[in-house]
Amino acid sequence: MHPHPLPLISHQRWKLRLAFAALLMSGAAMMFDKQLSAVMSVQTYVPTLIGTAVGLAAMVFSVIAVRCPQCGTSLAWLAISQKSSSSWLDWLLDVSVCPKCGHSSIKEQSDQKNAL
Secondary structure (H helix, E strand, C coil), rough: CEEEECCCCCCCHHHHHHHHHHHHHHHHHHHCHHHHHHHHHCCCCHHHHHHHHHHHHHHHHHHHHEECCCCCEEHHHHHHHCCCCCHHHHHHHHHHHHHCCEEHHHHHHHHHHHCC
């Protein structure tokens, strides 16, 4: 019987956290655009444009950075493009076998134990 497998992205969660933080900043910039534009002495649309750019950069970063360690398939892109809007994040956080190459986090766990 196999131990509970680690998600494939267990060593890549920092990438998702970084993207999430950027998305929060993006939303804040768009929500408080009037206040930020007054503080920064710029036109009202500038914080909105900056927030949009940061949000897009966060999404692109997550799609490029969160990959299968074996074949390099973008797991974030598979989750976003092929799963429903209510289940993509759960799938991404829990997937333990790459749908493209079959790489398993169970094999990674056993390799790490053997190395010790």
